[in-house]
Every structure is written in C-alpha cells, then in structure tokens.
Amino acid sequence: MALAKTKKKALTKNNSNSLTRKKLKKLASKRNGKAKDKYVYTFGDGKAEGDASMKNLLGGKGANLAEMASIGLPVPAGFTITTEVCTAFYENKRKYPKGLEKQVENALAHVEKIMGAKFGSTKNPLLLSVRSGARVSMPGMMDTVLNLGLNDETLQGLIAKTGNERFAYDCYRRFVQMYGDVVLGLKPVNKDDIDPFEEILHDKKEKLGAKFDNELSAEALRELVHEFKAAIKERTGHDFPEDPMEQLWGAVGSVFGSWMNDRAIAYRKLYDIPESWGTAVNVQSMVFGNMGEDCGTGVAFTRDPATGENVFYGEYLINAQGEDVVAGTRTPEPIARLEQDMPKVFEQLMKIRKTLERHYKEMQDIEFTVQNGKLWMLQTRNGKRTAFAAFKIAHDMV
Ligand SMILES: Nc1ncnc2c1ncn2[C@@H]1O[C@H](COP(=O)(O)OP(=O)(O)OP(=O)(O)O)[C@@H](O)[C@H]1O
Ligand SMILES: [Mg+2]
Structure with missing residues (x-):
C-alpha cells in the first residue's frame, strides 16, 4: 500500500x-500473483513461467508442459497463449487484446534462443507445432498443426541443416496437408466426404506401388507438396501462405476460432463445459520422430489403464511423426519392445514414468518423441482408467 x-x-x-x-x-x-496484461507464458530449458496449478489460465496441456519443464524433464521449448485471450477475443468482436502480438514475438525470440534456431530462417529454420489447450481435453475440437514455418525457402534451410532431403519433404507435405485441413478448412466435416489430401496421397501410393507413407521417396513427397498446394488453390481460391508469421497467426486464430465451432459447442453441452472457460493455444518447437531409424514417437500410460496393474503400457512407431501412432496406417510396437530398439531411451522413459507418478500422485497418460536418440516429452495428464483400475492404482500407490 x-x-x-x-x-x-x-x-x-x-x-x-x-x-x-x-x-x-x-x-x-x-x-494478486499475476501481471494483469500478461497473455503469454513461456516454458523450456528447465524453467517455466507457469505451473500445473494454472490450468484455468494455461489449459491442461500448457500447465502440464510448464510443470514438466520446471521439474527438469526434457520438454521442447514453447509458450502458451492464455485462455483469457480467447475470452477477450470473443468479447471484443474477434480482436486480440493490445500487446499480444509483441508478447508473442518476445516469447518466440526466447524459444529461438533456447533451441538455437530461427523461425523463418532460410539457413537454420525453427519449426513449430500449434496445439489447442482447453482446461479439459476436447477430442476432435481442433487438430494440431505440425512443422509450421515451412515454405519453399525455409525447406532448403531444413535440407541443408539436416542433410536429409526426404525427411524435409516429409515434414513439408505433412505441414501443407495439416494446415490445409485445419486452418484453411479443407478437412471434411461429414464422414462420407473425402479429404482431398488423402485422395491425392492414396493415388500417389497406388501409382508408385507403395503400401505405406514411409516408402515414398523425396521426389514423390516433393510432388505431393505441389499437388497439395494446387488443391488448396483450387478449393479456396488462394495460394498457400508462404510467410511463416502469417502461418503462425493463421494457426493461432484457428485454435481460438475452433472454440466456437459446432463440434466444440455440442461437446461442451454434452459435458457441461462452460463457454466462458475459453481455450489456450500452445506454440512449441518441433522435435522430429521422422528423421530416421533412431527416431520415433509414442504414447503410454504409466500403468495399465484397464487393470491398474503396475506395468508400463503403451505403443510407439519408429521413424514416425504425430498422429501416425493412432492413425492406424502402420501397426505400432508395444512399448516393452523399445527396450530392444532403443535401450537408453527406454531406461530414461522408465525413470520419467516414476518421476511423473511421484510428482502427480496419479497414473499419467503421456506422449513422447525421440529425435536422433534423444527423448522429448510432449504431454502428460492424469490417465483415464476403468473403475477397477482406479481402485487398484489408488491402493497400490499408498
Ligand atoms: N512440438 C512437437 N514436436 C513433435 N511432435 C509434436 C509436437 N507437438 C505435438 N506433436 C505431436 O502431435 C500429436 C498430437 O498433438 P496434441 O497433443 O496437441 O493433440 P492430440 O493428442 O490429438 O489431442 P489432445 O488435446 O487430447 O492432447 C502429439 O502426440 C505429438 O505426437
Ligand atoms: Mg495429445
């Protein structure tokens, strides 16, 4: 006073x-513990501005990414735009609060520094994932956009940096498809409609006699990028946005926009989720599970969610990215096999499993990615389990 x-x-x-x-x-x-006009919270490099108690402001995913980073787990650096921005956006004729842009730029600079790469650079480009983040998970509300920041020039930077042309084109075709589906609205709404990108991909594989996506050559992936972009132009009348900053704001806007889409409104009604909660947006540096045989991605529960048994339970795919594990195009391996495929990563994951359970005092549901033998944690949340498992876990954890 x-x-x-x-x-x-x-x-x-x-x-x-x-x-x-x-x-x-x-x-x-x-x-009151919070700067009033603070809209963006960073995490990474063993530190975070937020923590697990801030789910209302940062959403479930953002709060737990911050928590994992601050307890020293390997989390790719990033930042969370708060749920308050979502609320303000809708209260103010879909305009962002003043100062948000600057805070995003500052947070991005912070992430660039930690990750040693630059967003939009043609020599050493930083790529981002843009992930939704309500307080509770709302499946299907908004799909994640991965590999954001790629265009014809930054792609050359990614090729030069990694020496891996096939990998770079694989990221690019995934990005154009995801951006087209999620941000530019090409994803079919009805089950019977066809995703234009899936159709093009399917035709390409058939023509080349490839069974799986990962059998496509750099050349085939390069063609896919062109064909995807042409489909976007044809359907939307606009060129694919090449400017990384425009891509970023497009994806952020689409997460906030998704809060009021029909699916989200219906889901909220069903589960009694108030509209006023809003969603956060998580922007995170990409780590790559699709760079080769010493890379992969997986999901796991720290215990068996059906029986509650104290065994590590999950699956992974080598040389894969994001949704590949759940997409069903390739059959994932049971997590126990990782001990043979990547013994060091497996050992580290077992340690993290213990750390997380001790820390949260709950069974956790996790997502991870391995890039060139290095493990990165992408998500943790309390695991959904059967009533029987819940009882057993509670009993075993005392
Ligand atoms: N920074 C990143 N680097 C690499 N992969 C990422 C990154 N962010 C997200 N992913 C991949 O994308 C997948 C899906 O992302 P995300 O967790 O945002 O959505 P979801 O799992 O579909 O839905 P939910 O909101 O319920 O978690 C992750 O499991 C992960 O494999
Ligand atoms: Mg997830």
Whole structure:
C-alpha cells in the first residue's frame, strides 16, 4: 500500500493521470500473483513461467508442459497463449487484446534462443507445432498443426541443416496437408466426404506401388507438396501462405476460432463445459520422430489403464511423426519392445514414468518423441482408467 501511495504521488506530480491509473492497476494485479496484461507464458530449458496449478489460465496441456519443464524433464521449448485471450477475443468482436502480438514475438525470440534456431530462417529454420489447450481435453475440437514455418525457402534451410532431403519433404507435405485441413478448412466435416489430401496421397501410393507413407521417396513427397498446394488453390481460391508469421497467426486464430465451432459447442453441452472457460493455444518447437531409424514417437500410460496393474503400457512407431501412432496406417510396437530398439531411451522413459507418478500422485497418460536418440516429452495428464483400475492404482500407490 505504501508503495502504491508513493507511486501515485510521484506520478500525479507529473500530471499524468491515466498513467497513474494504469500503473496502480498493474501494481494491484501483480500483488494478486499475476501481471494483469500478461497473455503469454513461456516454458523450456528447465524453467517455466507457469505451473500445473494454472490450468484455468494455461489449459491442461500448457500447465502440464510448464510443470514438466520446471521439474527438469526434457520438454521442447514453447509458450502458451492464455485462455483469457480467447475470452477477450470473443468479447471484443474477434480482436486480440493490445500487446499480444509483441508478447508473442518476445516469447518466440526466447524459444529461438533456447533451441538455437530461427523461425523463418532460410539457413537454420525453427519449426513449430500449434496445439489447442482447453482446461479439459476436447477430442476432435481442433487438430494440431505440425512443422509450421515451412515454405519453399525455409525447406532448403531444413535440407541443408539436416542433410536429409526426404525427411524435409516429409515434414513439408505433412505441414501443407495439416494446415490445409485445419486452418484453411479443407478437412471434411461429414464422414462420407473425402479429404482431398488423402485422395491425392492414396493415388500417389497406388501409382508408385507403395503400401505405406514411409516408402515414398523425396521426389514423390516433393510432388505431393505441389499437388497439395494446387488443391488448396483450387478449393479456396488462394495460394498457400508462404510467410511463416502469417502461418503462425493463421494457426493461432484457428485454435481460438475452433472454440466456437459446432463440434466444440455440442461437446461442451454434452459435458457441461462452460463457454466462458475459453481455450489456450500452445506454440512449441518441433522435435522430429521422422528423421530416421533412431527416431520415433509414442504414447503410454504409466500403468495399465484397464487393470491398474503396475506395468508400463503403451505403443510407439519408429521413424514416425504425430498422429501416425493412432492413425492406424502402420501397426505400432508395444512399448516393452523399445527396450530392444532403443535401450537408453527406454531406461530414461522408465525413470520419467516414476518421476511423473511421484510428482502427480496419479497414473499419467503421456506422449513422447525421440529425435536422433534423444527423448522429448510432449504431454502428460492424469490417465483415464476403468473403475477397477482406479481402485487398484489408488491402493497400490499408498
Ligand atoms: N512440438 C512437437 N514436436 C513433435 N511432435 C509434436 C509436437 N507437438 C505435438 N506433436 C505431436 O502431435 C500429436 C498430437 O498433438 P496434441 O497433443 O496437441 O493433440 P492430440 O493428442 O490429438 O489431442 P489432445 O488435446 O487430447 O492432447 C502429439 O502426440 C505429438 O505426437
Ligand atoms: Mg495429445
């Protein structure tokens, strides 16, 4: 209070009343533990501005990414745009609050520094994932966009940086498809409609006699990128956005936009989720499970969710990215096999399994990716389980 008074005195002296009010407001809100106009919270490199208790503000995913980062688990650096921005967006004719853009730029610079790469760079490009983040998981509300930041120039940077042309084109064709589906709205709404990208991909595989996506050559993937872009132009009348910053804001806008789509509204009604909660947006540096045989991606429960048995339970795919594990195009391996495929990663994952259970005192449902033998954690949340398993786990954990 004394501090506020002195501040007020000093500022009124300057005849700057609006400034006084602003500063006082700022001081008051800081005393409540949160800077009032803070819309963006960073995480990564063993530190985070948020934590697991901040689910209302950061959403479930963002709060837990922050928590994992601050307890020293390997989490790719990123930032969360708060649920308050979503609420403000809808209260203010779909406009973002003042200052958001600058905060996003600052957070991005922070992430670039940690990851040692630059968003939009043609030599050493940083790629991002944009992930939705309601307080509770809302399946199907908004799909994740991976590999954001690629265009014809940054692609060359990715090829030069990794020396792996096939990998770079694989990221590019995934990105154009995901961006086209999720942000540009080409994903079919009805079950019977055809996804234009899936159709093109299917035709390509048939023509080349490939059974799985991972059998496609760099050349075939390059052709796919062109064909995908042509499909976008044909259906939307616009060129695919090549500017990485435009891509980023497009994806962010689409997460906030998805909060009011029909599916989300129906889901909220069904599960009694208030509209006022809003969703957060997580922007995170990409790590790559599709760079080769020492890479992969997987999902797991720290215990068997059906029986509650204290065994590690999950699956993974070598040389794969994101949704490949659940997409059903290739059959994933049971997590126990990882001990043979990547013994060091497996050992580390077993340790993290223990750390997470001790920390959260709940069975966890996790997502991870391995890039060139290095393990990265992408998500953790309390695992859904059967009533029987819940009882057994509670009993075993005491
Ligand atoms: N930064 C990243 N690097 C590599 N892969 C990522 C990254 N972010 C997300 N992914 C991949 O995308 C998948 C899906 O992302 P995400 O967790 O955002 O959505 P979801 O699992 O479909 O839905 P939910 O909101 O219920 O978690 C992840 O499991 C992960 O494999
Ligand atoms: Mg997930």
